[in-house]
Amino acid sequence: MSSVIELKDVSKSYPHFALKNISFNVPKGCIVGLIGENGAGKSTTLKTILNICAADKGMVKLYGKEIGSLSLSDKENIGVVFDDSVFFENLTAFKLEKIFSKIYMKWDRNYYLELLTKFNIPTEKKIGEYSKGMKTKLSLICALSHHPKLLVIDESLSALDPVMREEMLDLLLDFVSDDENAVLFSSHIVEDLQKIADYIVFINQGEVVFEKSKDELLYENAIIRCRGNQLNEIDKGDMIAFYKDENGAAVLIHNHTDTRVKYKNLLIDQATIDEIMKIMIKGELV
Structure with missing residues (x-):
């Protein structure tokens, strides 16, 4: 192209x-x-x-x-x-x-x-x-x-x-x-x-x-939403970045089938571009 x-x-x-x-x-x-x-x-x-x-x-x-x-x-x-x-x-x-x-x-x-x-x-x-x-x-x-x-x-x-x-x-x-x-x-x-x-x-x-x-961003990333004390349940190798405040944590992860199975007890949402940007700006890169 x-x-x-x-x-x-x-x-x-x-x-x-x-x-x-x-x-x-x-x-x-x-x-x-x-x-x-x-x-x-x-x-x-x-x-x-x-x-x-x-x-x-x-x-x-x-x-x-x-x-x-x-x-x-x-x-x-x-x-x-x-x-x-x-x-x-x-x-x-x-x-x-x-x-x-x-x-x-x-x-x-x-x-x-x-x-x-x-x-x-x-x-x-x-x-x-x-x-x-x-x-x-x-x-x-x-x-x-x-x-x-x-x-x-x-x-x-x-x-x-x-x-x-x-x-x-x-x-x-x-x-x-x-x-x-x-x-x-x-x-x-x-x-x-x-x-x-x-x-x-x-x-x-x-x-x-x-x-x-855009498709790569939206389909190859996902967000785990959890309490701050649940961050240690997530392998750092699966994280891209995370953001934590008094309301909990949002963790940007690689959106693979095995990742979703691995963390099936945690809430996993589809990522939006806005959330990806905010987590990478306000949070910590892994």
Whole structure:
């Protein structure tokens, strides 16, 4: 499977934070979810991919080309949706369309207007009067309306209500349905990524903890829930990580048939991506 984005040993240092040897790929036809706590390095990773901030070392490639050598045509194939609106707030959606039609060679006015109608975006109202959710929808509509091959989304959809978020997720699934397009989607709403992502990249304290397919994460891991004094009943060789507080313990284990038989007297649940991340951040790795 060829990749739209390739990162290899990418590092970027700031006075109080550093990305350390970040490596992962975003294959064609796939949605890759980037997860981690606030401050873990997700936004810095995206900015490095987009060459907004240059990596100190390592390789970043888009479409097989080094990020610094992309042509104007290559750059037009990238759609970006940031968490904050980047539009002039005294513009309307109609006036914004006229600006973008002069910027993008593949700008599709009819598709833009179709999406504005579909998602109830007022066309004559000033953008500064929009709610945060409306601004988010407009940002995604603009990113899609020049028909990119890659969408990079940074925490944006969290401003939407659950129903509208579901509609936007369906739009992303449609976007990758032709097996040529790809999405890199950073979000702290992990349930969204569990619905639509093909791969998950987990970043913690500037490092990649794992890069795995969603199915591998969900079906090869399980969680034992028990009292704190029952931890010594679980072999360390079966543990990946555990978290313990006054309410009990949650233990991330390898989800094998023999493991479930071995601990049949303990409660074993299917793991979710959100719980896997929380246990690995708050708990102790084994």
